[in-house]
Amino acid sequence: MKEQMKTGWQLEHSYAQLPELFFAKTDPTPVKDAALIRLNTSLARELGLDVEGLKSDAGVDVFAGNALPEGAYPIAQAYAGHQFANFTKLGDGRAILLGEQMTPNGDRLDIQLKGSGRTPYSRGGDGRAALGPMLREYIISEAMHALGIPTTRGLAVVTTGEDIFRGIDFPGAILTRVAKSHLRVGTFQYAANWGTVSDVKQLADYAIKRHDPELLDRDTPYVDFLKAVIKRQARLVAQWQLVGFIHGVMNTDNVSIAGETIDYGPCAFMDTYDPKTVFSSIDRQGRYAYGNQPYIGAWNVARLAESILPLLADDEKEALEIAQSAISEYNTIYHEAWLSGMRKKIGLCNEETEDAALVQDLLAIMEESQADYTNTFRSLTFAEVDEMALLGNRKFAAWKERWHKRLEKQQADWTSVQNMMKQHNPAIIPRNHRVEEVLNAAVDGGNYQPLTHLLRVLSDPYAHAEEQKPYTTFPKTTEPFVTYCGT
Numbered sequence: 047m048k049e050q051m052k053t054g055w056q057l058e059h060s061y062a063q064l065p066e067l068f069f070a071k072t073d074p075t076p077v078k079d080a081a082l083i084r085l086n087t088s089l090a091r092e093l094g095l096d097v098e099g100l101k102s103d104a105g106v107d108v109f110a111g112n113a114l115p116e117g118a119y120p121i122a123q124a125y126a127g128h129q130f131a132n133f134t135k136l137g138d139g140r141a142i143l144l145g146e147q148m149t150p151n152g153d154r155l156d157i158q159l160k161g162s163g164r165t166p167y168s169r170g171g172d173g174r175a176a177l178g179p180m181l182r183e184y185i186i187s188e189a190m191h192a193l194g195i196p197t198t199r200g201l202a203v204v205t206t207g208e209d210i211f212r213g214i215d216f217p218g219a220i221l222t223r224v225a226k227s228h229l230r231v232g233t234f235q236y237a238a239n240w241g242t243v244s245d246v247k248q249l250a251d252y253a254i255k256r257h258d259p260e261l262l263d264r265d266t267p268y269v270d271f272l273k274a275v276i277k278r279q280a281r282l283v284a285q286w287q288l289v290g291f292i293h294g295v296m297n298t299d300n301v302s303i304a305g306e307t308i309d310y311g312p313c314a315f316m317d318t319y320d321p322k323t324v325f326s327s328i329d330r331q332g333r334y335a336y337g338n339q340p341y342i343g344a345w346n347v348a349r350l351a352e353s354i355l356p357l358l359a360d361d362e363k364e365a366l367e368i369a370q371s372a373i374s375e376y377n378t379i380y381h382e383a384w385l386s387g388m389r390k391k392i393g394l395c396n397e398e399t400e401d402a403a404l405v406q407d408l409l410a411i412m413e414e415s416q417a418d419y420t421n422t423f424r425s426l427t428f429a430e431v432d433e434m435a436l437l438g439n440r441k442f443a444a445w446k447e448r449w450h451k452r453l454e455k456q457q458a459d460w461t462s463v464q465n466m467m468k469q470h471n472p473a474i475i476p477r478n479h480r481v482e483e484v485l486n487a488a489v490d491g492g493n494y495q496p497l498t499h500l501l502r503v504l505s506d507p508y509a510h511a512e513e514q515k516p517y518t519t520f521p522k523t524t525e526p527f528v529t530y531c532g533t
């Protein structure tokens with residue numbers, strides 16, 4: 047395969063030093079006709095890459111899997127996962143890790159092609175991805191990043207010039223994904239089920255070195271590592287809840303050890319507030335509904351604890367007790383992170399015991415009156431009810447009186463309170479109908495203008511700028527929005 051030079055690739059391969067059980071050396075499968083659809087220029091610069099070089103034919107060849115960047119060692123990673131609670135052996139069926147880019151800041155970031163052809167873990171799949179879902183992942187992960195939520199990111203999207211079949215033909219595409227790592231809870235489950243205790247230990251040592259190096263010389267590094275992952279996950283899910291994000295497939299293979307939001311499939315943002323909200327067509331039981339996400343998060347980290355049990359203590363009973371005590375911290379960390387975020391959303395800069403009830407009562411009114419989640423908090427921020435569902439609502443009016451009294455207690459001036467609220471209540475989220483609109487224009491009409499504009503307004507969600515206003519409305523349809531996994 048051709049090698050490509052002078053673009054700034056500085057690839058290392060620490061993951062590939064793990065036992066061979068954990069990966070399979072696999073080249074991307076070349077495509078017919080690569081075209082660059084989207085390049086994340088600011089991310090490229092952060093990675094120390096030359097934008098013009100990436101845009102050149104040789105640069106695009108890398109994103110398409112037609113050429114390898116200098117120093118690449120392409121592999122597919124092995125993992126397992128509980129998918130809707132059923133345990134399965136998985137692995138990168140359509141993704142290839144080119145290597146870890148060493149950035150000018152000294153970070154080590156995975157560079158992965160998603161949709162780059164079959165691998166030994168493809169099972170029945172074609173190894174490919176369609177343009178719509180890859181652009182969707184790009185849009186939503188960029189929106190999450192701008193919202194300040196840890197997430198994998200998209201560096202580039204290319205089309206392949208090949209059709210892929212998903213019931214009907216769709217244009218094929220490849221997303222270049224950047225992540226702190228692609229270590230998953232499922233990677234540990236894989237080691238525990240198909241490897242030895244030594245494999246589990248090597249994986250844990252690797253994860254600690256990569257994500258929690260300060261734990262290396264602790265007396266109990268593995269217990270502390272488990273607690274660190276639990277803390278990252280609890281805080282991450284709290285951040286999702288605060289902006290109304292529904293992941294859609296919180297399977298253990300989609301839970302990142304680094305604490306990033308990963309694997310954007312049938313995810314979506316909630317419009318009307320309802321804890322039962324589910325978008326995914328395959329989630330018939332509502333396992334991954336908005337209101338369930340914190341519980342599922344705890345369940346998922348328990349699977350990590352289970353996988354590293356032999357590392358927690360020599361005695362099995364003692365190991366179980368340690369694991370249970372670590373997992374029990376999840377709820378407290380989650381609740382504290384959530385309440386602290388909610389306080390900021392309603393402008394509270396100190397803590398009173400009444401706060402949790404104040405927030406819960408607001409949410410109950412929002413649920414009852416089917417108020418829009420994002421717009422309700424924006425209305426509070428700007429002290430005007432532009433969320434029509436709450437206009438003239440007596441319960442809401444009474445709640446506002448209580449809220450005003452609570453605000454008075456903290457003796458902070460309204461301008462500083464409002465500034466804090468503006469920083470925690472986004473003007474704009476990637477609303478489903480808007481995302482669908484730009485995807486249709488791109489995929490069906492080859493028009494990328496609406497995509498560019500949407501990405502621009504999403505890039506600073508706390509700006510509360512005039513050009514964001516048209517994006518705050520949502521269609522009052524009777525048809526529920528459904529997301530599909532057929533990616």
Ligand code: AMP
Nearest residue numbers: 136137138139140168171172173174309
């Ligand atoms: P996901 O639902 O994207 O988390 O994927 C679940 C598993 O299916 C992972 O192991 C993927 O790599 C694999 N997979 C998804 N789509 C494909 C495809 N088109 N070809 C091969 N493997 C796939």
Ligand code: MG
Nearest residue numbers: 297299300309
């Ligand atoms: Mg996955």
